[in-house]
Amino acid sequence: MSRDPDAGTPRxxxxxxxxxxxxxxxxxxxxxxxxxxxxxxxxxxxxxxxLLLRPTRRPGPELRIAAAASIxxxxxxxxxxxxxxxxxxxxxxxxxxxxxxxxVCTHLSCAVVHEPGGDDLHCPCHQGWFSxxxxxxxxxxxxxxxxxxxxxxxxxxxxxxxxxx
Amino acid sequence: xxxxxxxxxxxxxxxxxIGTLVVIQLWLLAAALxxxxxxxxSALLPVTLASLALFLVNAGLLWYVVDFDRRLRREGxxx
Numbered sequence: 604m605s606r607d608p609d610a611g612t613p614r615x616x617x618x619x620x621x622x623x624x625x626x627x628x629x630x631x632x633x634x635x636x637x638x639x640x641x642x643x644x645x646x647x648x649x650x651x652x653x654l655l656l657r658p659t660r661r662p663g664p665e666l667r668i669a670a671a672a673s674i675x676x677x678x679x680x681x682x683x684x685x686x687x688x689x690x691x692x693x694x695x696x697x698x699x700x701x702x703x704x705x706x707v708c709t710h711l712s713c714a715v716v717h718e719p720g721g722d723d724l725h726c727p728c729h730q731g732w733f734s735x736x737x738x739x740x741x742x743x744x745x746x747x748x749x750x751x752x753x754x755x756x757x758x759x760x761x762x763x764x765x766x767x768x
Numbered sequence: 769x770x771x772x773x774x775x776x777x778x779x780x781x782x783x784x785x786i787g788t789l790v791v792i793q794l795w796l797l798a799a800a801l802x803x804x805x806x807x808x809x810s811a812l813l814p815v816t817l818a819s820l821a822l823f824l825v826n827a828g829l830l831w832y833v834v835d836f837d838r839r840l841r842r843e844g845x846x847x
Contacts, residue, residue: 635833649815
């Protein structure tokens, strides 16, 4: 005569015969797989952001802005490019180079202005600051750089020929 | 069964570690997005490589989990 293996086991255990440590073992193994799959997706997303969100250069209509000699170091010229609804600013930097950017702040679309005595552009609405050398924000709430207007100098005149976003 | 009992805290620790690395990867994704939008091209490649390295660590840990489980099954413990 064999002994009853369930003798001494509470009735609830017989009705609900799940071993929690076994169950947790399996669920944690599956969680590790799920997290690693998420990790692979995050690598893919980071790679996609790096590849797809590179600055793009778009050629636009050619527009004469001003005579190069008429802009002294620290001087600015306001113009509209590529359409009449797009205000832009051309400035000659302290080192003599010319640079042009969209005047629309990348924070909340106020107009940025040149700060006299330096190369920087300033948004007076929320105290955002952009470098005049490359349009990158370095202070205040803006996190994206200003769209850059591509310039060409021909026969002493400065032309806008495209935009880099 | 004893090996499996040891496996539970091991898997728990590995899950915590993988989870922590995934959170770091999320932060790297946010940093990549930030860098891309502000045209900081120089930051994009290192951020992507760091995320890839973390994924490889995660894959190694998962491989350890799978291998541990396979050894248990070979020893005759089903799960």
